[in-house]
Amino acid sequence: MHQLKHFLTTLCLICATVVSTLPANGQSLIRDAEIERSLRELAAPLMNAAGLGNQRMNFWILDDSKMNAFVAGPKTIILHSGLLFRLETPEMVQAVLAHEIAHIANGHLSRRPANLQASGRMARVGLALALAAAAATGSAEAAVGLGVGSADAARRAFFAHTRAEEASADRSAGRYMVGAGIDPGALVDVMEVFRGQEVLTTARQDPYVRTHPLTRDRLRAAQGMAAAANVPDRDRSASAYWYARLQGKLSAFLRNPNWTQRRIGNRTDEVALMRRAIAYHKTPDPERAIATMDKLLSVRPNDPYYNELLGQILFESRRYPQAVEAYRRAVALAPREAQIQAGLGRALLALKTSSATREALNVLQRAYSRDPVNPRLLRDLAQAYAETGQSGMASITVAERYALAGRLDDAAVQARRASGLLPAGSPGARRAQDIIRSAERSSKARR
DSSP: OHHHHHHHHHHHHHHTTTSTTSGGGTOOEEOOHHHHHHHHHHHHHHHHHTTOTTSOOEEEEEOOSSOOEEEEETTEEEEEHHHHHHOOSHHHHHHHHHHHHHHHHTTTTTTHHHHHHHHHHHOOBOHHHHHHHHHHHTOGGGOOOOOBOOHHHHHHHHHOOOHHHHHHHHHHHHHHHHHTTOOTHHHHHHHHHHTTGGGSOGGGSOHHHHHSOOOHHHHHHHHHHHHHOOOOOOOOHHHHHHHHHHHHHHHHHHSOHHHHHHHHTTOOSHHHHHHHHHHHHHTTOHHHHHHHHHHHHHHOTTOHHHHHHHHHHHHHTTOHHHHHHHHHHHHHHOTTOHHHHHHHHHHHHHHOOHHHHHHHHHHHHHHHHHOTTOHHHHHHHHHHHHHTTOHHHHHHHHHHHHHHTTOHHHHHHHHHHHHHHSOTTSHHHHHHHHHHHHHHHHHHHHO
């Protein structure tokens, strides 16, 4: 039962994005260790001010040009890439994070199961919201599949905050920012980005406005709070540094490499070198990309994320032995980063030797124990199980990957296969039975 509860709880974190990985709406989660570390660094002083400093929070990015941010669970905040590109200072990013942290700290998630029932009357939204309800209520019975339907409308209903909640989150966010030594005027700056959108038709509004209603009263209250705040000057170098890494890496991977090169110009600072290496990699020009990474690592040789980036560039350039060595250095520098471990496992699998495959399986299992909701990791782990003759574990891992994408029928096929191959009562067999039951409930709900 503990394994089942753990699986449901962790699975719901990614599923609470409302089947965001489905091709139907063209969205996907961007999972990157360096970007997530940057967001954690920006959020850390706010988490401490909110009394949540001892909690491990997930900060994930949705690849979507629209501007939005929302709480997807008691320990997960999702930000759209489009919003991050519009936030021009680290303080503006921190203002958004403070506001979403406030929704968690103020208990605004507690009424979400009731909101889920209401959204279910509008449209079936699939395993994603059902699992979110299961996590919120602590009951696996709540995870009755609702089918996949008008997910966007249901998401707005499920994640929408009332105006009272928004005002409460603003006040708390302002306190957290002041407590962290951050000018709450950045909260006003964020509101100004969305000012005027409330008069637009729903189709033209960014989703942030639909889920976070902005009013003149909210704006005036934030302006008053900022005017009354007395925040002493502080050293902004750390937040500016992590903000630059966040924006630099995200834009370099999502935007055209020519655009990146023009924006960098002749700069040779650390972040510029990182962006230039990514631009060369995307061109593709692997020789220049690797040479630029060598320059970067001569400046920061012990940075695990730059070593990971070199590993990625080498791997995607099919230089697998060199990629393994780069990933090994990165793992040694950041042994608790599951995504870096996953990269090492992926590179080891590419070597296609029995010893490397066995090592890959061990590495990927460790990564899975820390990050069980990473679809690419699940794909590689399934391959490692299959190549080491563990067909049952390969099938249940594939089933979990399908479940994350909302493909419950496909997940059930793999889960039934795993159930016939794994020992009865084993953790894998229990995970298989859970997926089978969820698929059956979903099928009944669709009829």
